Amino acid sequence: MTESIIQPQATDAERAAESALRPKQLEEFVGQPKLRKQLQLVLEAAKLRGACADHILLSGPPGLGKTTLAMIVASEMGSALRLTSGPAIQHAGDLASILSSLQEGDVLFIDEIHRLARPAEEMLYLAMEDFRVDVVVGKGPGATSIPLTLPPFTVVGATTRSGLLPAPLRDRFGYTGHLEYYEHDELEKIVVRSARLLDADLEPAAALELARRSRGTPRIANRLLRRVSDYAQVHGNGVISLASAHAALELFEVDPYGLDRLDRMVLEGIIHRFNGGPVGLSTLAMSIGEEPETVETVSEPYLVREGFLSRTPRGRIATASAWKHLGLSMPADLLSGLA
Numbered sequence: 001m002t003e004s005i006i007q008p009q010a011t012d013a014e015r016a017a018e019s020a021l022r023p024k025q026l027e028e029f030v031g032q033p034k035l036r037k038q039l040q041l042v043l044e045a046a047k048l049r050g051a052c053a054d055h056i057l058l059s060g061p062p063g064l065g066k067t068t069l070a071m072i073v074a075s076e077m078g079s080a081l082r083l084t085s086g087p088a089i090q091h092a093g094d095l096a097s098i099l100s101s102l103q104e105g106d107v108l109f110i111d112e113i114h115r116l117a118r119p120a121e122e123m124l125y126l127a128m129e130d131f132r133v134d135v136v137v138g139k140g141p142g143a144t145s146i147p148l149t150l151p152p153f154t155v156v157g158a159t160t161r162s163g164l165l166p167a168p169l170r171d172r173f174g175y176t177g178h179l180e181y182y183e184h185d186e187l188e189k190i191v192v193r194s195a196r197l198l199d200a201d202l203e204p205a206a207a208l209e210l211a212r213r214s215r216g217t218p219r220i221a222n223r224l225l226r227r228v229s230d231y232a233q234v235h236g237n238g239v240i241s242l243a244s245a246h247a248a249l250e251l252f253e254v255d256p257y258g259l260d261r262l263d264r265m266v267l268e269g270i271i272h273r274f275n276g277g278p279v280g281l282s283t284l285a286m287s288i289g290e291e292p293e294t295v296e297t298v299s300e301p302y303l304v305r306e307g308f309l310s311r312t313p314r315g316r317i318a319t320a321s322a323w324k325h326l327g328l329s330m331p332a333d334l335l336s337g338l339a
């Protein structure tokens with residue numbers, strides 16, 4: 001997939017930079033007020049009982065803080081964190097060996113839990129509910145399965161697609177938290193905090209501008225901050241003013257709505273080549289020389305959310321706001337077709 005400055009998914013190079021900016025305590029975690037209160041209650045109650053916290057499922061779009069919260073759960077509980085992910089567990093045996101090495105009170109973080117293979121999923125049900133795992137010893141007809149009792153532990157699962165999670169697995173989580181897109185004032189706090197950690201001099205007006213263009217996503221906010229900070233260092237005295245933020249964002253082609261080149265190519269493609277649509281995803285992607293997956297996972301969710309694009313059974317349509325955003329007026333026959 002082509003990398004883009006506004007993609008909500010992390011790039012490989014970004015992971016190290018991200019871990020430096022992760023809040024470590026619930027107190028420091030900005031936004032998501034409802035989820036934060038609920039989670040605090042779940043953790044406090046467990047601490048009062050002197051027990052492990054219930055299993056926790058975190059669901060929400062990429063870049064909103066699921067991994068960050070999983071790490072916070074472990075640190076708030078004073079527990080060791082074990083990390084794995086659905087795709088990393090190829091066979092049930094991989095999961096069995098992780099489970100059988102858990103210590104009492106550990107937090108097992110399973111990222112992309114919707115991508116666990118079936119047999120591993122079934123093993124996980126049993127482990128979460130009865131703290132039991134059957135370990136298979138040996139191979140072939142002589143193989144035997146030995147039941148093993150596990151010490152109490154907490155699973156924190158993260159998923160961007162909670163709809164794909166089978167009901168029996170979903171039901172084994174005592175608490176499910178949904179992450180929502182962030183408001184501008186919350187993103188503003190996040191970039192101000194990140195700037196402090198990065199030792200960057202960020203003026204308040206520039207912080208608000210970054211927040212506005214970050215698509216409700218902390219990961220994008222932090223990424224834009226790094227780019228404007230680079231710009232301010234190279235082209236100025238390092239101070240990120242509103243003017244240098246504007247110049248940097250223009251250089252990276254991120255417009256005032258947070259749309260970038262790819263988003264505009266998608267909208268322009270629908271409008272200029274397909275007269276506003278409807279057009280199918282793969283035809284559209286091909287016409288602008290992009291992978292359908294990139295268009296669908298990077299560009300579309302935000303365009304739909306902001307009302308620039310709508311998905312219909314017949315294909316993608318550019319809305320009146322899209323025409324307007326590109327400085328065009330929507331032809332009258334299309335406008336009446338919308339009514």
Ligand SMILES: Nc1ncnc2c1ncn2[C@@H]1O[C@H](COP(=O)(O)OP(=O)(O)OP(=O)(O)O)[C@@H](O)[C@H]1O
Nearest residue numbers: 018021022029030062063064065066067068218219
């Ligand atoms: N509430 C928040 N306050 C401050 N920073 C945050 C917050 N949420 C996320 N971040 C920052 O955004 C970045 C991405 O967060 P994180 O990795 O937790 O997202 P994620 O939901 O796990 O994404 P993915 O679905 O891609 O795994 C991190 O660098 C983190 O520091």
Ligand SMILES: [Mg+2]
Nearest residue numbers: 066067068111
């Ligand atoms: Mg994550």
